[in-house]
Amino acid sequence: DAMVIQNPRYQVTQFGKPVTLSCSQTLNHNVMYWYQQKSSQAPKLLFHYYDKDFNNEADTPDNFQSRRPNTSFCFLDIRSPGLGDAAMYLCATSRDSTGTAFFGQGTRLTVV
Amino acid sequence: EDKVVQSPLSLVVHEGDTVTLNCSYEVTNFRSLLWYKQEKKAPTFLFMLTSSGIEKKSGRLSSILDKKELFSILNITATQTGDSAVYLCAETFRRGGSQGNLIFGKGTKLSVKP
Numbered sequence: 001d002a003m004v005i006q007n008p009r010y011q012v013t014q015f016g017k018p019v020t021l022s023c024s025q026t027l028n029h030n031v032m033y034w035y036q037q038k039s040s041q042a043p044k045l046l047f048h049y050y051d052k053d054f055n056n057e058a059d060t061p062d063n064f065q066s067r068r069p070n071t072s073f074c075f076l077d078i079r080s081p082g083l084g085d086a087a088m089y090l091c092a093t094s095r096d097s098t099g100t101a102f103f104g105q106g107t108r109l110t111v112v
Numbered sequence: 113e114d115k116v117v118q119s120p121l122s123l124v125v126h127e128g129d130t131v132t133l134n135c136s137y138e139v140t141n142f143r144s145l146l147w148y149k150q151e152k153k154a155p156t157f158l159f160m161l162t163s164s165g166i167e168k169k170s171g172r173l174s175s176i177l178d179k180k181e182l183f184s185i186l187n188i189t190a191t192q193t194g195d196s197a198v199y200l201c202a203e204t205f206r207r208g209g210s211q212g213n214l215i216f217g218k219g220t221k222l223s224v225k226p
Contacts, residue, residue, distance in 0.1 A: 033214060035216075040221075041218065042200060042216040042217055042218045042219050043155070043200070043216050044216075045213070045214065045215065045216075048213070048214075055213075090154055090155075092214070094214070099160075099204075100146060100157055100160050101146070101157075101202075101214050102157065103148075103154035103155050103156070104154060105153055105154050106153060106154045
């Protein structure tokens with residue numbers, strides 16, 4: 001059974017039109033991560049939550065926001081997607097800051 | 113400057129070969145080192161290493177950490193075409209208070225030819 005679930009698997013959005021990607025987990029993990037992965041590159045951490053504590057990476061554009069309304073759900077909001085934001089977005093969770101991260105299947109975002 | 117450096121970036125071998133993938137990392141606030149396999153979807157977990165010199169094995173895959181020299185290797189013996197994937201190394205480290213972080217290397221793309 002999937003433990004980290006991302007929806008949708010594929011998302012097409014228009015240039016500049018806000019889009020939200022979702023992630024849910026059944027593991028009751030404290031930490032949830034959002035990564036951006038472009039073709040042939042390593043996943044790049046955008047931000048993570050430790051419980052309700054939000055941690056933004058210094059080089060994450062302001063265009064990217066996140067919400068974690070409860071333990072199980074985390075959302076990635078892209079306020080004004082540009083063509084350069086087309087990528088695979090990966091959500092991951094870990095029990096704590098030392099633990100193994102488990103990934104969802106990812107959402108592939110296309111910007112047209 | 114990259115915190116996690118993997119080498120080689122790509123590798124082509126034939127079935128039955130043994131391969132060694134390398135990962136070096138920074139020591140600051142190190143917690144653990146993780147290996148993942150990524151095919152056309154999300155990374156799947158292989159190993160977590162926290163102690164130096166203790167080999168972890170899973171079938172034909174094994175990995176070991178050297179905390180003195182700050183590197184890890186992932187070995188795959190008797191490679192099969194199904195081993196073709198990108199292998200990602202990631203470091204977890206403490207950053208501010210009790211919160212951790214997980215940073216990936218660029219990966220090694222392994223292609224196993226029949």
